[in-house]
Amino acid sequence: MMFAITPHVRRKQRHETIAKWVFFGMAASMIVPLVLIIGYLVERAWPSLSLGFLIDVPARGMKEGGVWPALVGTIYLVVLSLAVSAPVGVLAAVYLNEYARDNWFNRIINLAVINLAGVPSIVHALFGLGAFVYAARFGYSIISASLTLAIMTLPVIIASTREALASVPRTFREACWNVGATRWQTIKAVVLPNSISGILTGIILQVSRAAGETAPIMFTGAVFFKAVQKGDFFPYRLHEQCMALSMHLYTLSTQVPGVKESVPFATAVLLLGAVILVNATAIILRGYLRARKKW
Amino acid sequence: MTCTPTIAVRDLRLAYGQKEAIRGISFEILRNEIFGIIGPAQSGKTSLLHCLNRTIDFTPEARVSGSIRVDGEDVRQTRNIFALRRKIGMVAPLPVGLPLSIYDNVAFAPRCAGMRRRSELEAIVEQCLRQAALWDEVKDRLDSLGTKLSGGQQQRLTIARALSHQPEILCLDEFSIAIDPVTTMRIEDVLKELRRSMTIILVTNLTQQARRLADRTLFLWKGRIVELDHTDIIFSGKPANRQTYEYVNGIFG
Numbered sequence: 001m002m003f004a005i006t007p008h009v010r011r012k013q014r015h016e017t018i019a020k021w022v023f024f025g026m027a028a029s030m031i032v033p034l035v036l037i038i039g040y041l042v043e044r045a046w047p048s049l050s051l052g053f054l055i056d057v058p059a060r061g062m063k064e065g066g067v068w069p070a071l072v073g074t075i076y077l078v079v080l081s082l083a084v085s086a087p088v089g090v091l092a093a094v095y096l097n098e099y100a101r102d103n104w105f106n107r108i109i110n111l112a113v114i115n116l117a118g119v120p121s122i123v124h125a126l127f128g129l130g131a132f133v134y135a136a137r138f139g140y141s142i143i144s145a146s147l148t149l150a151i152m153t154l155p156v157i158i159a160s161t162r163e164a165l166a167s168v169p170r171t172f173r174e175a176c177w178n179v180g181a182t183r184w185q186t187i188k189a190v191v192l193p194n195s196i197s198g199i200l201t202g203i204i205l206q207v208s209r210a211a212g213e214t215a216p217i218m219f220t221g222a223v224f225f226k227a228v229q230k231g232d233f234f235p236y237r238l239h240e241q242c243m244a245l246s247m248h249l250y251t252l253s254t255q256v257p258g259v260k261e262s263v264p265f266a267t268a269v270l271l272l273g274a275v276i277l278v279n280a281t282a283i284i285l286r287g288y289l290r291a292r293k294k295w
Numbered sequence: 296m297t298c299t300p301t302i303a304v305r306d307l308r309l310a311y312g313q314k315e316a317i318r319g320i321s322f323e324i325l326r327n328e329i330f331g332i333i334g335p336a337q338s339g340k341t342s343l344l345h346c347l348n349r350t351i352d353f354t355p356e357a358r359v360s361g362s363i364r365v366d367g368e369d370v371r372q373t374r375n376i377f378a379l380r381r382k383i384g385m386v387a388p389l390p391v392g393l394p395l396s397i398y399d400n401v402a403f404a405p406r407c408a409g410m411r412r413r414s415e416l417e418a419i420v421e422q423c424l425r426q427a428a429l430w431d432e433v434k435d436r437l438d439s440l441g442t443k444l445s446g447g448q449q450q451r452l453t454i455a456r457a458l459s460h461q462p463e464i465l466c467l468d469e470f471s472i473a474i475d476p477v478t479t480m481r482i483e484d485v486l487k488e489l490r491r492s493m494t495i496i497l498v499t500n501l502t503q504q505a506r507r508l509a510d511r512t513l514f515l516w517k518g519r520i521v522e523l524d525h526t527d528i529i530f531s532g533k534p535a536n537r538q539t540y541e542y543v544n545g546i547f548g
Contacts, residue, residue: 101355175391175453177350179404179460180380189403194394 041272045265053266057230062252063259067267069228072235073142073242074274077217078210080146080238081153086203088150089157096158097165098187117155124152125219133220141239145221152216153206160202164195197289204282208275214246222247224255245271301326301464301494302347307361309342309518311354316342318518319361329486329495331509331526333502333542339518340498341388344466347496348383349376365464381408384457384465384493389473390449392441393456397424397433400441400452404460419459427455428485447478454482458489465489466496471504483508502543506530514539 042049056066096113100106128148138144168191176186192199214222223241236242245267252264300323309317317339324330332340345351346359349370363370365382373379381404393400401420410416420437424430429451433444441452450470457465467486471479486495486508499505505512505526512529514521514536522529522539534540541547 171387171389171391172393174350174353174387175393175456176403176407177353178348178380178385178387179407179456180377181403181407182377185407189395190393 038272041265041269045262045269048260048262048266049269054270055231057228058225062225062256064263067245067248067270068230068232069226069235070243070245070248070267071270072228072233073222073226073244074211074246076142076236076242077146077149077222077244078207080142081149081210082203082207084147085150085154085157085206089154089203090161090199092154093158093161093165094187094192097162098183098191113155113158116151117159119152121152121213122215124148125216127151128216128220139239140223140241141221142236142242143221143238145217145242145244148216148220149210149213152213153210156209157203157206160205161195161199164198164202165191167198168194197286200289201282201286204278204285207278211274211278212246212271214250217244218247218250224251245274299326300324301366303362303364305362305364307343307346307363308359309339309346309351310358312356316518317346320515320518320520321361322513322520322523324494324496325511326494327490327492328510329490329497329508331505331512332496332498332515333500333505333512334515334521335500335542337517338515340515341468343515344385344468344496344498346370347466348380348385349373350380350385352376377407381460382463384454384460384462386450386453386457386465386467386470388469390446390453392444392449392452394440394442396438397441397444397452398437401455401459404456408460419461423455423458424452426458426485426489427451428481429455447474450474450478451482451485454485462493464494464496466498468498469500471499471501479504502530502545506543514542516542 053066054071055068057068059065092113096106096109100109125148128144128151132138132144132147133140136144138147172190172194173186176190177183181189221241222244224243224247226235226241226243228235228243249264249267249271252259252267302324304323305321306319307317307321308315308319316337320339320343332343334340342351345354345357347363347365347370351357351359359371365379370376370379393403395403398420401423402416405416405419410419421430421434424433429448432448433439433452441449444452450473454467454470465486470482474482483504486497489495497505497509506529509526511524512526513523514529516538521542522534522536524534528534529539530543532540534543538547
């Protein structure tokens, strides 16, 4: 009998089944914390969740009201910091991936990028305080806070951009060089158009990181409270301090006595919702750009 | 065929780090001949082509010595390597359709060289696709992607692209390893046509291909020239060197 099931085969099949379910279980368990976190937060935040919470200003010493100034402040900080870190990071990554030869100077640059990515955010905060607030005399301001966030997100943007660039096969570059194209002509015509989805995804994912960090902005430009008109889209000037969602959540939870319990939870839901929204945008954008991928 | 050398190689040596790939070779290639280069893997054939159009520059650990003169000018001293590369058309072993439209694949090199006029570009695209025997198959879909073509079509597109910068020398590096025999024969016919206007260097490990096409054939082995002579003599059954006889008759290699 050629296809008989021997004990050895049976044992193999059993091990295969066990292995598959163990791996599946580990992967599937990732859903549990996410669902629990969101469920718990939404449940506790429920009494405060409303459109009014989004567009109202804090009232009665932050014990009630909404989070409008913090929401706008976070948008200011994220947009400004990425406006700095995205172009710098992408251009630096193009240099490192497309131009840099393996010499001591470029190795130092690489080392700097890797180490910068490993620096804790509280250290970035202290650096921002020293460099932007004091040395550059920007003071405690949106500029200082945004630049600090930019420094923090830069190495990750460089790393993700390099990865996207490296995914374009070298044969495409060689084909371009063979017909007398310069490196820049090659990058422009072939490398960037085919790595743009990965580059954009990497940048967008840094939005959520910049929005969520508290330490860097607390030291450099985020403030406890600032009087802002309800629904005002441009309440801050760049040399002033601003409120921010992550900072607001921290102060509500630790500094303000007698605040309604659901308010900090609603703030957290808002922050989490914004992050999920941005990440979903990244996934949709990536899917769209991948569908247009050309090989 | 005129007998002026268009390429003169003098004592060319190339090493990747400690590993020697080309160990001092000298020869000349004449204008408008088809020059066959045969030899087993690792014999330095492809490295030689990289030295010729200076794409060896993109391999940081490569060290080159000796000289390669193209029309009297040493390629290692030349200031304008982009003009050098346009003078030499290069076709790689595996077909590379760039992720651009068929039209842009062919128009890429002229554009890089600064050509902007639409009428000129269109004329070049049509001429090169015709020369590469691809025009009739793609003329109705020039804006579809080059990467979506079949392997054989992509290889002809690669040849069209190599012709698009109007080279005087065309190098083909084992162009037939990824395509079917029928397409190979079509391209070989194309080459017979092209030799009227340019010098062709045909690197191949199909010795019979060199026999069919080449005027003279160079047998390269482990970075050294074993024999260089008229193709008839190389394949005659009594070449000057015993190794050549054994290689072309499949006894070793």
